[in-house]
Amino acid sequence: MEMRRDIFQAIADPTRRAIIALVAAQAMTPGAIAAEFSSSRQTISRHIQILTECQLLRQDQKGREIHYHLNPNQFKEIADFIEPFRQLWDDRFNKLEALMNNPTNP
Amino acid sequence: MEMRRDIFQAIADPTRRAIIALVAAQAMTPGAIAAEFSSSRQTISRHIQILTECQLLRQDQKGREIHYHLNPNQFKEIADFIEPFRQLWDDRFNKLEALMNNPTNP
DNA sequence: TATATTTGCAGTCAAATAGCTGCACTATGG
DNA sequence: CCATAGTGCAGCTATTTGACTGCAAATATA
Numbered sequence: 399m400e401m402r403r404d405i406f407q408a409i410a411d412p413t414r415r416a417i418i419a420l421v422a423a424q425a426m427t428p429g430a431i432a433a434e435f436s437s438s439r440q441t442i443s444r445h446i447q448i449l450t451e452c453q454l455l456r457q458d459q460k461g462r463e464i465h466y467h468l469n470p471n472q473f474k475e476i477a478d479f480i481e482p483f484r485q486l487w488d489d490r491f492n493k494l495e496a497l498m499n500n501p502t503n504p
Numbered sequence: 505m506e507m508r509r510d511i512f513q514a515i516a517d518p519t520r521r522a523i524i525a526l527v528a529a530q531a532m533t534p535g536a537i538a539a540e541f542s543s544s545r546q547t548i549s550r551h552i553q554i555l556t557e558c559q560l561l562r563q564d565q566k567g568r569e570i571h572y573h574l575n576p577n578q579f580k581e582i583a584d585f586i587e588p589f590r591q592l593w594d595d596r597f598n599k600l601e602a603l604m605n606n607p608t609n610p
Numbered sequence: 611t612a613t614a615t616t617t618g619c620a621g622t623c624a625a626a627t628a629g630c631t632g633c634a635c636t637a638t639g640g
Numbered sequence: 641c642c643a644t645a646g647t648g649c650a651g652c653t654a655t656t657t658g659a660c661t662g663c664a665a666a667t668a669t670a
Contacts, residue, residue: 406518471593487577
């Protein structure tokens with residue numbers, strides 16, 4: 399029944415990206431997260447569940463509260479996807495890369 | 505009727521990511537792209553249309569053939585999303601950043 | 611001009627998704 | 641022990657999505 403989630407599908411939803419941005423700043427409880435949105439608490443809870451399945455979020459139980467915090471490692475899969483194209487648009491990256499390949503030269 | 509497409513939704517589909525990877529190597533016609541997949545030509549054509557709506561692909565009409573090629577600029581939106589988290593996992597990036605902040609000239 | 615090739619568009623259908631409400635479970639405090 | 645607060649899960653519905661088939665438009669070739 400439950401389709402295998404991948405991280406690209408997880409970040410496809412704008413609400414979930416907003417949740418990620420919120421939690422990135424500080425760990426938050428589901429209630430506090432839901433308070434930031436107009437959707438119902440249960441709906442936000444479902445989004446949190448999806449993000450947790452992809453390990454984008456991690457739980458931190460404290461008494462009856464659960465604090466969710468970001469797991470930045472999972473973003474590597476997205477980074478790996480766009481990395482091959484990065485040099486085609488990111489001048490800053492090109493400068494960094496030049497320094498990396500030629501660290502001692504002018 | 506037609507929902508506004510965003511780029512995150514565009515790359516959520518694995519077939520579309522595969523199309524992107526194909527076209528990144530070289531510009532291709534819809535027919536040639538479809539030949540790489542088991543889905544029908546029309547289904548692939550629909551995916552190409554979605555990618556083009558998001559400007560991830562660009563058309564290049566040559567007679568009755570249309571060559572699609574990648575528009576890497578659009579990946580910036582994805583990069584901007586994950587960039588804030590990059591330093592938290594990417595050691596290589598940290599090294600590059602260090603070089604950038606402390607260039608070769610003493 | 612007639613024909614074949616390349617492509618896009620409309621229509622249909624099954625499956626997945628995101629939203630809601632209601633209920634059950636756990637932990638804290640009196 | 642009981643009430644309350646914080647969460648998760650089940651079930652329902654409307655919307656969206658991805659796949660297919662069929663057809664039309666445009667271009668190249670005989």
